[in-house]
Amino acid sequence: MNGAGTGTVLAAGCVLWRRCGRVEIALVHRPKYDDWSLPKGKLKRGESARAGAVREVLEETGMRCVLGEALPTARYVVEGRPKEVHYWVAEALGGSFEPSREVDRILWLPPAEARVWLTHDRDRPLVDAFLKSSPSGV
Numbered sequence: 001m002n003g004a005g006t007g008t009v010l011a012a013g014c015v016l017w018r019r020c021g022r023v024e025i026a027l028v029h030r031p032k033y034d035d036w037s038l039p040k041g042k043l044k045r046g047e048s049a050r051a052g053a054v055r056e057v058l059e060e061t062g063m064r065c066v067l068g069e070a071l072p073t074a075r076y077v078v079e080g081r082p083k084e085v086h087y088w089v090a091e092a093l094g095g096s097f098e099p100s101r102e103v104d105r106i107l108w109l110p111p112a113e114a115r116v117w118l119t120h121d122r123d124r125p126l127v128d129a130f131l132k133s134s135p136s137g138v
Helices: 049-061 113-116 120-135
Strands: 009-019 025-032 035-038 040-042 065-078 081-095 105-109
Touching: 009 049, 009 065, 009 120, 025 049, 025 113, 035 081, 040 049, 040 113, 049 081, 081 120, 105 113, 113 120
Parallel strands: 009 081
Antiparallel strands: 009 025, 009 040, 025 035, 025 105, 065 081
């Protein structure tokens, strides 16, 4: 699933959540773009979207996760190329964040606050869909 024949960039990501007395979701800061977004990234050649979503969460947040319900697929254009990002709800199982060139900060925020922090309007409906999915009584 790499989109090579279509010219479409294929990616996957998650609305990563945890319960710390309250439900919080993870946002990552990407210094290259100076933005706050959900963990996501391009699929490797031959990689399934599910496997890519789990890998990207681990690489960007340091968290192991278990995927839950599929969320809406985001479609938009980046640098003149169509991009398609498959998303899932994902529960954080543990791990620890290590800053990198790609992601230098992570925030765990209640969904309503995270929605405000997101840089791109296209990410907000994913938080809304997460809330509708009601993982573990959100």
